[in-house]
Amino acid sequence: MKTVKVEASTTYDILIENGLIAACGAYISTIRKNCKIMIISDSTVFALYGETVKNSLTDNGFEVSEFIITPGEASKCADNLIKIWNALANAHFTRSDMIVALGGGVVGDLSGFAASTYLRSIKYIQIPTTLLAMVDSSVGGKTAIDLESGKNLAGTFYQPSMVLCDPETLKTLPREIYSDGMAEVIKYGMINQPQLLDILEADYDISAVIEICVKAKRDIVNEDERDTGVRQLLNFGHTLAHGIELDSDYTIPHGRAVAVGMVLITKAAIRAEKCDKNALDILTRLLIKNALPFSTDITPEALCKAALHDKKRAGGTITLVIPTKAGECILEKTPIENLYDFVSGAWDND
Numbered sequence: 001m002k003t004v005k006v007e008a009s010t011t012y013d014i015l016i017e018n019g020l021i022a023a024c025g026a027y028i029s030t031i032r033k034n035c036k037i038m039i040i041s042d043s044t045v046f047a048l049y050g051e052t053v054k055n056s057l058t059d060n061g062f063e064v065s066e067f068i069i070t071p072g073e074a075s076k077c078a079d080n081l082i083k084i085w086n087a088l089a090n091a092h093f094t095r096s097d098m099i100v101a102l103g104g105g106v107v108g109d110l111s112g113f114a115a116s117t118y119l120r121s122i123k124y125i126q127i128p129t130t131l132l133a134m135v136d137s138s139v140g141g142k143t144a145i146d147l148e149s150g151k152n153l154a155g156t157f158y159q160p161s162m163v164l165c166d167p168e169t170l171k172t173l174p175r176e177i178y179s180d181g182m183a184e185v186i187k188y189g190m191i192n193q194p195q196l197l198d199i200l201e202a203d204y205d206i207s208a209v210i211e212i213c214v215k216a217k218r219d220i221v222n223e224d225e226r227d228t229g230v231r232q233l234l235n236f237g238h239t240l241a242h243g244i245e246l247d248s249d250y251t252i253p254h255g256r257a258v259a260v261g262m263v264l265i266t267k268a269a270i271r272a273e274k275c276d277k278n279a280l281d282i283l284t285r286l287l288i289k290n291a292l293p294f295s296t297d298i299t300p301e302a303l304c305k306a307a308l309h310d311k312k313r314a315g316g317t318i319t320l321v322i323p324t325k326a327g328e329c330i331l332e333k334t335p336i337e338n339l340y341d342f343v344s345g346a347w348d349n350d
């Protein structure tokens with residue numbers, strides 16, 4: 001068993017082990033015993049793993065109910081949040097009861113928001129089942145729903161009480177969704193984990209890779225839980241990725257957009273003589289190995305226009321995450337009038 005301890009506003013463990021979901025009830029009992037638990041999941045994940053989780057919880061004395069959403073981003077909405085609040089209230093959940101989020105980032109973000117707001121907060125446990133949820137969304141306590149005018153526009157910072165990560169659940173994940181998660185894994189390597197880049201170039205055990213990513217995110221969250229400083233490193237490739245996603249009307253999945261966003265910002269940094277050329281070679285090799293894209297049809301004009309809608313923009317400047325070499329990035333406040341010149345450098349390299 002791999003255990004990673006997070007010490008943010010609250011302290012909790014992330015446990016990583018194959019087969020863990022079948023024993024989840026015993027681990028969750030260490031937080032609280034004999035209470036009610038509502039499993040929040042989507043219909044695909046619940047069909048695959050719901051029985052296993054439910055049986056383990058029931059065997060350990062919990063009174064279990066479930067709330068199942070339709071798979072997909074559209075479910076991360078205010079309507080479902082209100083339905084969950086009502087389901088909890090109708091089942092007479094008190095502050096001593098808990099939520100278990102079983103699924104990907106959509107389930108995790110929505111469940112976390114519900115847990116942080118129902119009765120002004122009840123405990124929740126994350127059981128992530130996508131690679132993205134394991135290495136990214138289940139760690140760090142950002143919860144959210146989407147609004148009509150944009151993604152993740154309402155949410156809270158609220159840490160889970162435990163994260164149970166069972167890499168065996170990844171075996172049923174469709175290949176494309178797995179690759180999207182790999183874009184975020186490669187991101188950790190590029191921002192501050194050079195040894196991860198070497199591991200990813202060889203044969204590796206995914207549990208070990210998940211542990212490295214979780215520790216990398218944990219270290220950043222411990223230092224800057226509320227995203228005002230170093231946590232912004234996690235946005236490497238993301239400002240431009242948001243532009244690509246918006247321009248494609250969200251038909252390009254997030255991980256693919258991040259892959260291209262990382263390549264463009266790296267090319268721009270090389271062009272501006274801020275980054276070692278080798279970084280682009282390593283990044284491109286890893287993206288190809290993981291069936292991720294590394295180029296785009298979008299113009300720099302369209303990209304910058306969309307990127308400037310980014311919520312990370314503060315006044316007249318935008319904080320860019322600029323690679324300096326493979327495994328090292330810096331934060332640089334850039335005046336928005338300079339963004340186009342900098343980013344369009346990525347096209348000059350071709």
Ligand SMILES: NC(=O)c1ccc[n+]([C@@H]2O[C@H](COP(=O)([O-])OP(=O)(O)OC[C@H]3O[C@@H](n4cnc5c(N)ncnc54)[C@H](O)[C@@H]3O)[C@@H](O)[C@H]2O)c1
Nearest residue numbers: 044071072104105106107129130132133137142169172173
């Ligand atoms: N809170 C954060 O810090 C944070 C960070 C990154 C992303 N996010 C959010 O995460 C969300 C994306 O998460 P995601 O990529 O996990 O998407 P997702 O939750 O929509 O899951 C993707 C698909 O995979 C299916 N699935 C999940 N696990 C499976 C399994 N083991 N086997 C088979 N199918 C499975 C789901 O049913 C779904 O159709 C976005 O809403 C994003 O905003 C949050």
Ligand SMILES: [Zn+2]
Nearest residue numbers: 184238254258
């Ligand atoms: Zn991302």
